[in-house]
Amino acid sequence: MAEPLQLSLVNFRKGAYIIVEGKQDADYFYIIRSGQVRLARETSVVDDEGGDILGPGDFFGVVATMSRHSHIETAQALTDVSLIAVHRDNYHLLIERNTPVALKIIEKFSRQMRHLDRKLSQLTLKHTIEEYDLEHLFRVGEYYVRQNQYSIAYYAYYQYLKYAPQGRNVEQAKARMEKIKPYARPVFLEPAEGLTRTYPKDTMIFCENMPGEELFVIQKGSVRITKIVNDREVLLAVLKPGDIFGEMALLENKPRSASAIAHEDCTLLVVNKANFERMVSTQPQLIAKLTTLLAERIWFLYKQLANTLLANPVARLYDGMLIHLEKLRVSIRDGSAYTFDFGPRELVNMVGLPQEKGLRAFQEILSSKFIRVLDDRIVVSDVAELEKQAKSYRKIERIERARKGVKTQDAF
Numbered sequence: 001m002a003e004p005l006q007l008s009l010v011n012f013r014k015g016a017y018i019i020v021e022g023k024q025d026a027d028y029f030y031i032i033r034s035g036q037v038r039l040a041r042e043t044s045v046v047d048d049e050g051g052d053i054l055g056p057g058d059f060f061g062v063v064a065t066m067s068r069h070s071h072i073e074t075a076q077a078l079t080d081v082s083l084i085a086v087h088r089d090n091y092h093l094l095i096e097r098n099t100p101v102a103l104k105i106i107e108k109f110s111r112q113m114r115h116l117d118r119k120l121s122q123l124t125l126k127h128t129i130e131e132y133d134l135e136h137l138f139r140v141g142e143y144y145v146r147q148n149q150y151s152i153a154y155y156a157y158y159q160y161l162k163y164a165p166q167g168r169n170v171e172q173a174k175a176r177m178e179k180i181k182p183y184a185r186p187v188f189l190e191p192a193e194g195l196t197r198t199y200p201k202d203t204m205i206f207c208e209n210m211p212g213e214e215l216f217v218i219q220k221g222s223v224r225i226t227k228i229v230n231d232r233e234v235l236l237a238v239l240k241p242g243d244i245f246g247e248m249a250l251l252e253n254k255p256r257s258a259s260a261i262a263h264e265d266c267t268l269l270v271v272n273k274a275n276f277e278r279m280v281s282t283q284p285q286l287i288a289k290l291t292t293l294l295a296e297r298i299w300f301l302y303k304q305l306a307n308t309l310l311a312n313p314v315a316r317l318y319d320g321m322l323i324h325l326e327k328l329r330v331s332i333r334d335g336s337a338y339t340f341d342f343g344p345r346e347l348v349n350m351v352g353l354p355q356e357k358g359l360r361a362f363q364e365i366l367s368s369k370f371i372r373v374l375d376d377r378i379v380v381s382d383v384a385e386l387e388k389q390a391k392s393y394r395k396i397e398r399i400e401r402a403r404k405g406v407k408t409q410d411a412f
């Protein structure tokens with residue numbers, strides 16, 4: 001019988017590469033005991049808080065390891081270093097033995113997500129980043145009234161009046177609420193006691209920019225996470241049973257970074273701050289799950305950001321398809337066929353290209369033999385070929401960037 005894996009100590013000599021960006025075998029992450037490590041990333045828009053030089057108590061490699069994806073950073077020992085290596089499967093041991101480090105990891109993840117999320121909206125949607133503005137609650141209400149989603153609109157107006165009683169649009173919000181009241185069925189306008197809550201389809205659980213002190217675990221049904229940006233609804237994710245959301249406001253004492261809406265009738269477990277702190281020690285598997293979810297989101301956001309740096313629209317589209325395959329863990333090795341559940345238009349939107357320019361670039365891709373469109377879905381007959389193309393475009397751009405010596409901020 002093999003020994004059960006433990007947290008182990010490892011040493012690296014000055015100059016050694018500990019992890020390498022793009023490498024697939026991310027099974028361990030590291031916490032520094034002594035010495036210094038330098039982190040480097042291909043995508044320069046993602047600055048790490050606290051800089052690139054890490055010291056004792058800092059950790060690295062967690063996103064890739066916990067999300068089971070390829071590494072998104074390179075770490076090199078600047079001095080001789082001693083590290084604690086944590087295998088993914090032993091993460092619960094870390095939570096049990098060193099709760100503060102586990103909390104530090106998820107808190108850092110939460111901040112990182114907020115940062116990446118905002119950066120991405122800025123780059124792809126040309127959306128100027130404003131601090132959390134309570135007037136936005138009113139704008140959310142206005143958007144959903146126009147969509148005839150009265151329960152959602154009513155909820156947003158209600159929160160607007162509650163949190164911005166002196167706001168610019170208070171009178172208008174009151175008038176709108178009066179008008180839509182007969183058609184609206186909002187639930188839990190005020191926080192309620194109780195461990196679980198049930199939300200009917202198309203009701204709002206919380207609205208972006210409002211304060212929030214609870215996180216939710218989906219027990220039944222599904223929830224969509226959305227934002228209203230430039231008067232359009234942007235879908236960030238559809239979450240399923242077992243998924244967790246609303247952790248960012250709870251961990252950072254900040255307003256909600258996005259809205260949560262019942263996508264189907266759903267039952268949610270509600271966790272407040274006091275319960276959360278108790279759960280950290282009594283339910284390590286929940287914290288492990290939260291870390292994994294955050295790691296997956298961060299990994300994807302990082303890849304999307306790296307995508308926006310590609311100057312050539314064809315490169316961006318190839319790369320966009322490849323990161324989707326990676327996200328869905330489609331096996332590339334066997335070179336089999338794959339049908340995406342989206343078409344060219346959605347792909348163009350996802351990578352943040354202007355429609356016309358993006359569709360023209362997609363035409364170019366269609367001239368290659370292994371990609372076509374069927375029933376408005378993109379069909380790839382050989383995923384290995386797609387990977388090859390995407391990687392070679394990435395490489396060309398990397399060389400080009402290095403040649404110009406630019407730290408590209410915006411590649412439009």
Ligand code: CMP
Pocket residue numbers: 117212225236237244245246247248249250255256257258259260297
């Ligand atoms: P919070 O900011 O409290 O409220 C909105 C929640 O949506 C946020 O916590 C996360 O749980 C979740 N969320 C935010 N951005 C994303 C994203 N890009 N993908 C998936 N979930 C997200």
